[in-house]
Amino acid sequence: MPIYDKQDYPTVDVRHFLEPGPVVLVSSAHKGETDIMTMGWHMIMEFSPALVGCIISPANHSHELVRRSGECVINVPTIELANQMVDIGNSTGTRIDKFKEFGLTAHTGNIVHAPMIGECFASFECRLAKDDMIDELGFFVWEVVKAHVDQTVTAPKTLHYRGRGEFMVAGDSLDLSARFKPEVL
Amino acid sequence: MPIYDKQDYPTVDVRHFLEPGPVVLVSSAHKGETDIMTMGWHMIMEFSPALVGCIISPANHSHELVRRSGECVINVPTIELANQMVDIGNSTGTRIDKFKEFGLTAHTGNIVHAPMIGECFASFECRLAKDDMIDELGFFVWEVVKAHVDQTVTAPKTLHYRGRGEFMVAGDSLDLSARFKPEVL
Numbered sequence: 258m259p260i261y262d263k264q265d266y267p268t269v270d271v272r273h274f275l276e277p278g279p280v281v282l283v284s285s286a287h288k289g290e291t292d293i294m295t296m297g298w299h300m301i302m303e304f305s306p307a308l309v310g311c312i313i314s315p316a317n318h319s320h321e322l323v324r325r326s327g328e329c330v331i332n333v334p335t336i337e338l339a340n341q342m343v344d345i346g347n348s349t350g351t352r353i354d355k356f357k358e359f360g361l362t363a364h365t366g367n368i369v370h371a372p373m374i375g376e377c378f379a380s381f382e383c384r385l386a387k388d389d390m391i392d393e394l395g396f397f398v399w400e401v402v403k404a405h406v407d408q409t410v411t412a413p414k415t416l417h418y419r420g421r422g423e424f425m426v427a428g429d430s431l432d433l434s435a436r437f438k439p440e441v442l
Numbered sequence: 443m444p445i446y447d448k449q450d451y452p453t454v455d456v457r458h459f460l461e462p463g464p465v466v467l468v469s470s471a472h473k474g475e476t477d478i479m480t481m482g483w484h485m486i487m488e489f490s491p492a493l494v495g496c497i498i499s500p501a502n503h504s505h506e507l508v509r510r511s512g513e514c515v516i517n518v519p520t521i522e523l524a525n526q527m528v529d530i531g532n533s534t535g536t537r538i539d540k541f542k543e544f545g546l547t548a549h550t551g552n553i554v555h556a557p558m559i560g561e562c563f564a565s566f567e568c569r570l571a572k573d574d575m576i577d578e579l580g581f582f583v584w585e586v587v588k589a590h591v592d593q594t595v596t597a598p599k600t601l602h603y604r605g606r607g608e609f610m611v612a613g614d615s616l617d618l619s620a621r622f623k624p625e626v627l
Contacts, residue, residue, distance in 0.1 A: 270605065272603075272604075272605050273604050273605050273606075274604075276463070276482050276483070276602070276603050276604065276605065277463050277602035277603065277604055277610045278461070278462050278463010278464070278602055279463070297461050297486075298461070298485050298486050298487065299485055300483050300484055300485035300495065300496070300497070301482075301483050301497075302483065302497055302579055302581060303497075303579060308579070310485065310495065310581075311485070312485070312486075312487055312488075336616075339616065339618060340618075340621065343618050343621045343622060344621070346622075346626070347621075347622060347623050347626065389574065389575070390572075390574070390575075394487055394488060394493070396487060396495075412610075414613075416616065417461070417462035417463055417602075417612070418457075418461050418462065419457075419458045419459075419461065419462055419615075420455065420457050420458050420461065421458075421619060421627050422617060422618050422619025422620070422621070422622045422627055423615060423616070423617050423618070423619065424615070424616040424617075424618060425462045425597075425612050425613065425614075425615060425616075426613045426614045426615070426616050427602070427610050427612075427613055428599075428610065428611045428612055428613025428614070429610075429611045429613070430604075430608060430609070430610060430611070431521075431524065431601065431608070431609040431610075431611050432607060432608050432609075433524060433525075433528050433607050433608070433609060434606060434607025434608065435607070436525065436528045436529070436532075436607070437528060437531075437532060437607045438532050441531070441532065442606050442607055
């Protein structure tokens with residue numbers, strides 16, 4: 258698996274990678290412990306500040322780590338990591354070090370303490386922005402405080418979960434920009 | 443454009459169509475007025491009750507209609523409706539009847555008053571479940587109270603927005619169910 262060479266990327270544009278709806282890997286750290294979880298329930302909520310909402314259930318070991326640290330990294334994997342994505346979702350970080358177990362490389366972020374995953378072409382450092390609905394629904398609202406993207410990856414083959422073990426793989430690109438009003442682009 | 447023959451579908455399984463992250467069309471009705479908006483910022487939040495969160499900004503004419511009626515229908519279009527999806531997003535319902543303008547067929551739902559779009563293969567009738575974050579972020583949480591799907595559509599070519607007028611078209615299916623623990627399927 259390649260380790261990507263990521264550069265700084267504008268946080269206002271993280272929609273480019275998250276709005277299509279890929280399964281992501283959420284990495285976290287708290288008091289020397291790290292974890293990774295596979296997550297499909299997320300959405301862009303605001304351009305600036307760049308807000309991302311997601312569900313992380315208390316049943317996930319990561320819940321405690323992201324809640325106590327108030328930080329995470331949202332990493333976007335592609336099809337080369339398909340098996341690891343499933344295996345990470347099928348295991349729990351209370352028993353194993355997922356970076357070691359799944360052969361992933363932890364890179365240090367610029368702002369948060371949660372590690373970035375080297376084998377993902379995009380990583381977004383996040384700080385907890387709203388906690389109102391954590392207790393009720395496990396709903397976290399994050400501000401992306403720093404974005405890192407390998408911009409040589411132009412049409413990432415991301416995976417999109419349908420449930421029951423079935424994924425949709427990102428297909429062709431379709432440019433309809435000529436049909437848009439210029440002011441909304 | 444075909445008009446789909448939709449059947450009842452379990453609300454607990456609407457993730458199958460929404461979790462992959464397609465652009466959807468939100469239809470609404472209030473006091474005799476109807477509207478449709480194109481929407482990409484949404485997520486599954488709970489299986490049962492089937493909750494879906496989404497952002498509908500006050501800048502959208504639909505905001506007032508869905509807020510006052512407490513209802514909407516989330517319709518999932520495919521690539522055949524690409525031009526209409528863009529044009530709907532580029533126009534405002536204060537000036538036109540979008541069903542008439544874009545040649546779409548309004549079907550009556552079973553529970554809510556908002557119309558379903560006949561040319562979409564899946565339509566989810568929704569009632570407002572949580573309004574806590576509407577004022578701050580335009581964030582609505584809906585309960586899907588009735589789902590309608592044409593189940594002959596097995597690998598829908600949905601569109602997934604990247605911003606700047608560019609879409610990703612849903613590609614191949616990848617079945618990794620054999621790799622999952624049976625109890626999480």
